[in-house]
Amino acid sequence: xxxxxxxxxxxxxxxxxxxxxxxxxxxxxxxxxxxxxxxxxxxxxxxxxxxxxxxxxxxxxxxxxxxxxxxxxxxxxxxxxxxxxxxxxxxxxxxxxxxxxxxxxxxxxxxxxxxxxxxxxxxxxxxxxxxxxxxxxxxxxxxxxxxxxxxxxxxxxxxxxxxxxxxxxxxxxxxxxxxxxxxxxxxxxxxxxxxxxxxxxxxxxxxxxxxxxxxxxxxxxxxxxxxxxxxxxxxxxxxxxxxxxxxxxxxxxxxxxxxxxxxxxxxxxxxxxxxxxxxxxxxxxxxxxxxxxxxxxxxxxxxxxxxxxxxxxxxxxxxxxxxxxxxxxxxxxxxxxxxxxxxxxxxxxxxxxxxxxxxxxxxxxxxxxxxxxxxxxxxxxxxxxxxxxxxxxxxxxxxxxxxxxxxxxxxxxxxxxxxxxxxxxxxxxxxxxxxxxxxxxxxxxxxxxxxxxxxxxxxxxxxxxxxxxxxxxxxxxxxxx
Numbered sequence: 001x002x003x004x005x006x007x008x009x010x011x012x013x014x015x016x017x018x019x020x021x022x023x024x025x026x027x028x029x030x031x032x033x034x035x036x037x038x039x040x041x042x043x044x045x046x047x048x049x050x051x052x053x054x055x056x057x058x059x060x061x062x063x064x065x066x067x068x069x070x071x072x073x074x075x076x077x078x079x080x081x082x083x084x085x086x087x088x089x090x091x092x093x094x095x096x097x098x099x100x101x102x103x104x105x106x107x108x109x110x111x112x113x114x115x116x117x118x119x120x121x122x123x124x125x126x127x128x129x130x131x132x133x134x135x136x137x138x139x140x141x142x143x144x145x146x147x148x149x150x151x152x153x154x155x156x157x158x159x160x161x162x163x164x165x166x167x168x169x170x171x172x173x174x175x176x177x178x179x180x181x182x183x184x185x186x187x188x189x190x191x192x193x194x195x196x197x198x199x200x201x202x203x204x205x206x207x208x209x210x211x212x213x214x215x216x217x218x219x220x221x222x223x224x225x226x227x228x229x230x231x232x233x234x235x236x237x238x239x240x241x242x243x244x245x246x247x248x249x250x251x252x253x254x255x256x257x258x259x260x261x262x263x264x265x266x267x268x269x270x271x272x273x274x275x276x277x278x279x280x281x282x283x284x285x286x287x288x289x290x291x292x293x294x295x296x297x298x299x300x301x302x303x304x305x306x307x308x309x310x311x312x313x314x315x316x317x318x319x320x321x322x323x324x325x326x327x328x329x330x331x332x333x334x335x336x337x338x339x340x341x342x343x344x345x346x347x348x349x350x351x352x353x354x355x356x357x358x359x360x361x362x363x364x365x366x367x368x369x370x371x372x373x374x375x376x377x378x379x380x381x382x383x384x385x386x387x388x389x390x391x392x393x394x395x396x397x398x399x400x401x402x403x404x405x406x407x408x409x410x411x412x413x414x415x416x417x418x419x420x421x422x423x424x425x426x427x428x429x430x431x432x433x434x435x436x437x438x439x440x441x442x443x444x445x446x447x448x449x450x451x452x453x454x455x456x457x458x459x460x461x462x463x464x465x466x467x468x469x470x471x472x473x474x475x476x477x478x479x480x481x
Contacts, residue, residue: 001020001021002020002021003017003019004017004018004019008027012032013031013035013087013088013197014031015030019126026116026126026128027113027126027127027128028124028125028126028127029124030123031123035088039085043077043081043084046077047074047077050074050077051074053073054071054072054074057071067296067299068295068299068300068301069301070237070302070303072305075305076303076305079308079309083198083200086199087197087198088123089122090121090124091120091121091122093195093197094120094125096196097112097113097115098115099168100170100193101114103162104161107161108186108190109154110154110190110191110193111181111191111192111193112192112193112196113127113130113192113194114127130181130194131179131181132179132180132181133179135155135178135179135191135320135324136175138324141189141324144180144182146180146182146189147188147189149324149325149328150189151191151324152320152324152325153333154189154191155173155191155317155320155321156317156321156330156333156334159173159313159317160337163310164207164210164211164214165207167201167202167206167207168202169200169201169202170313171200171309171310172197172198172309172312172313172316173313173316174316175320177194177195178191178194178320179192180192205232206232206233208232209229209233212225212228212229212232213226213229213230214334214338217255218262219338221256223248223251223252223255224248226251226255227251230301234306234307235303235304235307236301236302237301242299243291243295243300244300246290246291246294246295249288250288250291250292250295262331262332262335268329285477314330317330318330404475408468411464411467411468412468414464415460415461418457418458418460419458419461421457422456422460422461424454425454426454428450429448429451429454432446432450433447
């Protein structure tokens with residue numbers, strides 16, 4: 001009966017208007033025109049940029065640009081493209097909204113608007129009108145008698161619930177898409193989520209891998225289980241063509257430092273000063289220099305495109321949390337929440353508890369299996385040793401110091417070869433000019449050509465020396481020679 005032409009909110013893809021039909025208020029989301037045509041032009045150019053980035057293989061120290069991590073920028077582009085086209089399909093967004101609301105149906109502090117399919121098309125979506133306080137508006141939150149710290153905690157737990165239990169999560173939880181209201185029944189804060197166009201999902205394998213990874217680093221301190229979980233998430237290569245022992249040693253060092261910080265309520269590395277960071281990095285390289293070099297050479301880690309929006313959501317939630325609470329720490333908030341995920345680790349909370357007890361006393365199924373199959377394993381080891389003695393097998397040993405010597409030798413040999421060739425062409429040019437072995441008409445252009453070739457090889461010589469110095473500095477940085 002009534003439609004407010006002045007938009008309530010506007011964004012790059014559409015705008016929201018308030019409408020009334022009878023006594024019911026609706027929020028009507030209307031898509032901007034020609035978005036698909038604009039996408040086709042812009043995405044075509046971004047595809048070229050992604051291919052260029054793959055070819056260039058940009059690297060830096062730390063993060064996803066580290067040399068120990070494989071990157072697929074075209075894959076990241078395709079993931080963005082998929083979700084972007086899903087975002088402009090409002091029928092798909094309506095299904096996402098209904099699924100999200102049903103997932104949190106029994107959670108009192110999470111709310112999502114109802115949808116009205118009879119008033120929805122692929123470009124117009126009609127929802128329940130749910131006004132609220134912007135989640136980063138601390139002043140209004142306090143005026144309403146709500147606790148910003150409680151809001152930040154509920155926001156973090158809501159995302160962990162989406163990621164670990166539902167496997168269906170909001171990929172764009174920025175402050176414009178989350179609001180706060182006072183729950184009339186309990187008087188505490190209740191979160192309202194909007195804009196369900198950009199949603200993504202985890203299958204059961206990846207969802208369990210996330211839970212297993214959290215348990216491995218928070219409770220079990222089990223680096224092998226953590227690496228297995230990373231393989232399940234696609235963050236660690238599964239081909240085995242890398243030094244898994246080096247990965248586990250570096251991982252164990254990370255878990256030890258993580259647990260120390262967690263238990264002593266200390267500072268995370270991101271909170272340290274630059275000098276403290278440098279001091280800690282130097283100590284790590286001194287302790288694990290060989291392992292870091294092995295990781296940089298083998299590139300065992302992978303940045304899976306499917307996790308692009310998981311990281312984006314984490315960054316958004318972290319920013320909201322630190323706005324609401326200066327002491328906000330998503331890492332520490334995860335620990336108490338894990339107790340609620342016991343039923344996801346092994347299928348049931350009882351099974352997980354029994355397995356953890358069994359691990360402590362050595363009565364897990366794998367421990368019993370180990371005892372039963374031990375004679376066969378011993379016989380197999382004896383067979384392998386016998387065949388080694390007979391020469392049926394060849395033992396391969398990786399010596400990193402030998403690999404480094406070979407790298408130096410390759411650079412030295414190449415530089416020496418280029419210097420010799422440069423000298424050869426230089427002498428030939430001088431001989432052609434001074435000895436008169438060729439007619440003047442031929443000698444002049446021929447000598448110039450020989451000088452040019454000599455100069456080309458000659459320039460490579462100082463570049464080779466520079467490359468050798470860079471290699472030495474790189475090795476020294478990790479405490480090896």
